[in-house]
Amino acid sequence: MTVTIKDVSKDAAVSIKTVSRVINNEANVAETTKEKVLSSVKKLGFKPNKSAQSLRSKKSYMLALLYDNPNKSYLADVQSGIFNACKSTGYNLVVQECDYKSSELKTDIVKFVEDFRIDGLIVTPPLSDMEDFLQNLDSHEIEYSVIAPSTMNPESLYVSSNDYEAAYSLTSEIIKHGHKDIGFIKGHPKHSASHLRFNGFIDAIKNNGIEINEDWVKQGNFSFKSGFDAGVEIFHSEKIPTAIFASNDSMAAGIMKSAQMKGLQVPHDLSLAGFDDSPIAHQIWPALTTVKQPVEKMAAHAAKILIAKFDGLAEQTKSKEFKSELIVRESLKTL
Amino acid sequence: MTVTIKDVSKDAAVSIKTVSRVINNEANVAETTKEKVLSSVKKLGFKPNKSAQSLRSKKSYMLALLYDNPNKSYLADVQSGIFNACKSTGYNLVVQECDYKSSELKTDIVKFVEDFRIDGLIVTPPLSDMEDFLQNLDSHEIEYSVIAPSTMNPESLYVSSNDYEAAYSLTSEIIKHGHKDIGFIKGHPKHSASHLRFNGFIDAIKNNGIEINEDWVKQGNFSFKSGFDAGVEIFHSEKIPTAIFASNDSMAAGIMKSAQMKGLQVPHDLSLAGFDDSPIAHQIWPALTTVKQPVEKMAAHAAKILIAKFDGLAEQTKSKEFKSELIVRESLKTL
DNA sequence: CACCCTATTGATATCGTTGTCAAAGAACAT
DNA sequence: ATGTTCTTTGACAACGATATCAATAGGGTG
Numbered sequence: 001m002t003v004t005i006k007d008v009s010k011d012a013a014v015s016i017k018t019v020s021r022v023i024n025n026e027a028n029v030a031e032t033t034k035e036k037v038l039s040s041v042k043k044l045g046f047k048p049n050k051s052a053q054s055l056r057s058k059k060s061y062m063l064a065l066l067y068d069n070p071n072k073s074y075l076a077d078v079q080s081g082i083f084n085a086c087k088s089t090g091y092n093l094v095v096q097e098c099d100y101k102s103s104e105l106k107t108d109i110v111k112f113v114e115d116f117r118i119d120g121l122i123v124t125p126p127l128s129d130m131e132d133f134l135q136n137l138d139s140h141e142i143e144y145s146v147i148a149p150s151t152m153n154p155e156s157l158y159v160s161s162n163d164y165e166a167a168y169s170l171t172s173e174i175i176k177h178g179h180k181d182i183g184f185i186k187g188h189p190k191h192s193a194s195h196l197r198f199n200g201f202i203d204a205i206k207n208n209g210i211e212i213n214e215d216w217v218k219q220g221n222f223s224f225k226s227g228f229d230a231g232v233e234i235f236h237s238e239k240i241p242t243a244i245f246a247s248n249d250s251m252a253a254g255i256m257k258s259a260q261m262k263g264l265q266v267p268h269d270l271s272l273a274g275f276d277d278s279p280i281a282h283q284i285w286p287a288l289t290t291v292k293q294p295v296e297k298m299a300a301h302a303a304k305i306l307i308a309k310f311d312g313l314a315e316q317t318k319s320k321e322f323k324s325e326l327i328v329r330e331s332l333k334t335l
Numbered sequence: 336m337t338v339t340i341k342d343v344s345k346d347a348a349v350s351i352k353t354v355s356r357v358i359n360n361e362a363n364v365a366e367t368t369k370e371k372v373l374s375s376v377k378k379l380g381f382k383p384n385k386s387a388q389s390l391r392s393k394k395s396y397m398l399a400l401l402y403d404n405p406n407k408s409y410l411a412d413v414q415s416g417i418f419n420a421c422k423s424t425g426y427n428l429v430v431q432e433c434d435y436k437s438s439e440l441k442t443d444i445v446k447f448v449e450d451f452r453i454d455g456l457i458v459t460p461p462l463s464d465m466e467d468f469l470q471n472l473d474s475h476e477i478e479y480s481v482i483a484p485s486t487m488n489p490e491s492l493y494v495s496s497n498d499y500e501a502a503y504s505l506t507s508e509i510i511k512h513g514h515k516d517i518g519f520i521k522g523h524p525k526h527s528a529s530h531l532r533f534n535g536f537i538d539a540i541k542n543n544g545i546e547i548n549e550d551w552v553k554q555g556n557f558s559f560k561s562g563f564d565a566g567v568e569i570f571h572s573e574k575i576p577t578a579i580f581a582s583n584d585s586m587a588a589g590i591m592k593s594a595q596m597k598g599l600q601v602p603h604d605l606s607l608a609g610f611d612d613s614p615i616a617h618q619i620w621p622a623l624t625t626v627k628q629p630v631e632k633m634a635a636h637a638a639k640i641l642i643a644k645f646d647g648l649a650e651q652t653k654s655k656e657f658k659s660e661l662i663v664r665e666s667l668k669t670l
Numbered sequence: 671c672a673c674c675c676t677a678t679t680g681a682t683a684t685c686g687t688t689g690t691c692a693a694a695g696a697a698c699a700t
Numbered sequence: 701a702t703g704t705t706c707t708t709t710g711a712c713a714a715c716g717a718t719a720t721c722a723a724t725a726g727g728g729t730g
Contacts, residue, residue: 002449004716015680020718028677047450051395052717054386055685072411072614083432092451094427097418114337115382116427224618250618257620279407283559283585284619285592339686350710355688363707387686390715 003046012040023048059310060117061091063303066109067124068100070223071250073278074295078124078147081299089307094118100126106136113142120144120306122299128158129192145306147298150192157305158319159298163193166291166324167200170273171245173289173326175208178335179243179271183216185230185255187247191222197247197275216241220251227254235262242271242335249274249281252288252331267333277327286330293324338381347375358383394645395452396426398638401444402459403435405558406585408613409630413459413482416634424642429453435461441471448477455479455641457634463493464527480641482633485527492640493654494633498528501626501659502535505608506580508624508661510543513670514578514606518551520565520590522582526557532582532610551576555586562589570597577606577670584609584616587623587666602668612662621665628659 005023009016014033021029022037029037040046054060065082067075082093096112098105113121120143127133128146134156137144145157152158174182184201187194205212215237218230227246231254234240246252252274256266264270266286274281277292301320308316340358344351349368356364357372375381389395400417402410417428431447433440448456455478462468464485472479480492487493509517519536522529540547550572553565562581566589569575581587587609591601599605601621609616612627636655643651 002716006716016716017680017718018678021679024718028679030678033678049390049716050451051386051389052685052715054717055384055390055687056716056718058685060386073407076407076410079430080432083430092429094429095414095418097415116385224614253618257618260620279559280615280618283588283592283615285595337686341686351686352688352710352712353708356709359688363709365708368708384686387715388688390717391686391688393715 002049003044004049005046007044008037008040008046011044012037054117058117060119062094062116062118063091063120063122063306064094064096064113064116064118065122065124066096066098066127068098068127069124071276071278074276075124077295078122078299081296081301082122082303084296085300085303085307091119091303091307093303098127100130106133109133110136110140110142113140119310122302122306123147125193126188126190129190143306143309145302147302148191148193152319154319156319157302157309157317159302159305159322160320161293161298161322161324163196163324164200166293166326167197167245167275168204169200169326170275170289170291171201171204172208173328174243174245174271174273174332175204175210177243177271177332179241180210181213181216181239181241181243182210183213183218183234183241183244185218185220185227185244185246185251187251188221189219194222194247201245213241216244220247222248222250224250224254224257227251228258229254231255231258235259235264240264240270243273243332244270245273247275249276249278249288249290252290253280253284256284256331267331271333272331274331281327282329289329289332290327291324292327294322298322337384338379339384340381342379343372343375343381346379347372389452393452395454397429397451397453398426398455398457398641399429399431399448399451399453400457400459401431401433401462403433403462404459406611406613409611410459412630413457413634416631416636417457417638419631420635420638420642426454426638426642428638433462435465441468444468445471445475445477448475453477454645457637457641458482460528461523461525464525478641478644480637482637483526483528487654489654491654492637492644492652494637494640494657495655496628496633496657496659498531498659499535501628501661502532502580502610503539504535504661505610505624505626506536506539507543508663509578509580509606509608509667510539510545512578512606512667514576515545516548516551516574516576516578517545518548518553518569518576518579520553520555520562520579520581520586522586523556524554529557529582536580548576551579555582557583557585559585559589559592562586563593564589566590566593570594570599575599575605578608578667579605580608582610584611584613584623584625587625588615588619591619591666602666606668607666609666616662617664624664624667625662626659627662629657633657 005016005019009019019037022034123144123146125148128148129150147159149158186198220226220230252272259270266272274288274290277290281288281290305317340351340354344354354372357369421428458479458481460483463481463483482494484493521533555561555565579590587607594605601607609623609625612625616623616625640652
């Protein structure tokens with residue numbers, strides 16, 4: 001038998017409503033009553049029935065994670081972060097895979113939210129870069145929190161990371177190692193992170209008085225294959241760079257593969273740097289110099305501020321920028 | 336305004352209960368009535384309120400995925416499979432990370448299921464290997480479906496793969512390439528898959544009249560590091576094998592790193608094979624020869640049979656073994 | 671002491687479904 | 701024509717919480 005509020009109210013000799021007040025932390029309950037109720041709750045092991053709460057209060061206590069990201073380790077980290085933030089808040093997490101290229105994406109998601117009465121969404125790249133998608137959520141009054149948005153609207157809930165600064169300092173690090181001939185592989189053009197990373201790179205290059213060789217700057221899309229292809233092209237050139245900075249680790253791994261196939265040893269013949277510190281970064285040899293974003297913490301914060309907003313805790317509902325960490329490993333050689 | 340059953344019943348000029356019958360596909364509704372109701376449902380865009388259904392019928396329409404697996408790509412694949420199976424069934428997916436070593440695991444999970452009124456669990460390795468954990472679920476009458484169980488109880492719901500046969504045929508493939516000096520890295524001793532893979536290896540070796548060199552058989556735990564460590568040990572030996580079969584790709588990648596650090600070229604000096612076809616298998620160079628399990632399909636089936644059981648579809652509630660596929664890539668050299 | 675104000679509490683309606691059970695009508699056998 | 705069974709339908713209660721609003725008690729004020 002499951003324990004209901006009614007059982008608790010009998011045990012504590014108060015009304016049902018008073019029990020409800022206590023478990024919802026409402027104001028204006030006498031301290032003694034509160035204690036009485038709480039001890040009964042504990043004694044009977046009472047847990048509010050989510051369906052009933054949800055039905056009456058029109059809240060589902062469910063957050064949904066929206067994703068369309070081929071990077072499985074990123075997804076797992078995001079999920080894990082949200083999971084931890086949800087713990088002991090009464091909210092839980094539903095995951096929703098989607099296709100960012102689908103023409104029905106907007107209506108599908110609105111339908112999904114309405115069908116399941118989802119309280120709020122957590123939006124990850126590349127969906128977080130789609131302004132019209134987010135605007136559509138706004139116009140349907142759907143609450144959401146964005147991870148890595150392209151524009152940081154102070155009204156909205158988001159978490160971001162300092163991609164520009166991180167790319168700038170990683171580039172500076174490469175330069176400090178004595179490199180002047182540096183290639184760059186851009187990320188997916190639809191991700192705002194791609195541009196931030198590229199801009200950080202360019203500015204560091206310029207501020208150090210170094211010339212860019214356009215032949216060494218290739219467009220990728222964050223996939224291993226795009227890195228590989230970019231590598232093949234670069235190594236076809238007459239002169240090859242001494243170092244390449246790829247906008248993420250998968251592409252750096254692709255570069256490494258194409259280098260090895262060409263007989264080039266990393267870091268002896270070519271230095272390499274990636275971004276993200278995904279598992280692959282230390283599962284290849286030599287391990288990649290890269291930038292680690294606190295993905296789990298970012299995701300946790302995204303969930304936390306969303307929940308705080310639902311609970312009316314304005315002071316905790318603060319968007320935030322997280323700092324990345326430079327991780328120097330063997331793939332970078334000092335010239 | 337959301338549309339309720341009441342609105343539909345008015346529109347179709349029938350009772351609320353009749354609408355309920357139609358949307359739940361109950362028997363004994365006249366065909367004409369049914370059509371009338373369905374057209375009203377469509378016209379008004381009615382969607383049953385999950386919370387109300389759940390409250391009244393004591394079902395939550397939620398499945399939970401239980402995992403404690405460091406393999407992020409495996410998790411993502413499982414999740415994606417379940418997700419697809421849930422689509423258009425009215426069920427949705429909640430993910431629950433847990434710690435298989437925790438002493439409170441059993442009670443925590445029972446509590447979780449009761450708190451959220453979860454209808455059923457999908458259990459993944461290594462939890463699926465914990466007999467006492469599964470028995471505890473049984474004794475609490477919690478429904479579940481197991482991916483890769485250690486014992487295949489015909490009463491229970493599970494999906495398995497032919498790990499033994501796959502390891503046998505991968506080993507045969509290595510032998511066909513001319514190798515006789517073959518090492519093996521075992522997986523985590525608590526995973527039943529580890530033993531199946533090892534047994535498949537051993538039997539193929541024996542049936543081909545080859546001797547096992549115990550120095551080349553190392554205990555790993557599926558992690559990159561354990562593969563790396565095993566490699567370091569093996570390459571310390573006086574004589575090294577010409578090929579190594581690692582029980583998963585991460586460990587094979589670890590071996591490869593240790594080989595490269597020792598100056599050994601794969602596959603020139605050492606052939607290598609993994610298992611799982613995880614992303615890393617083709618993100619390193621040379622790409623790994625490995626075995627691909629249809630993880631997504633398996634997970635989808637696990638969800639499907641669980642849902643079929645809830646819906647009383649006995650004929651669709653069938654446990655199943657899935658076949659793996661051998662993928663031969665560059666890491667295997669013909670002697 | 672009468673008055674008002676605030677803090678605390680409870681009775682009852684309500685959320686949107688499904689479950690129970692009885693009633694009405696159709697079909698068939700006697 | 702009558703009784704029996706089966707199909708179809710609907711009225712109403714119930715699930716377990718929260719919302720509304722009224723009732724009561726205690727405290728301060730003039």
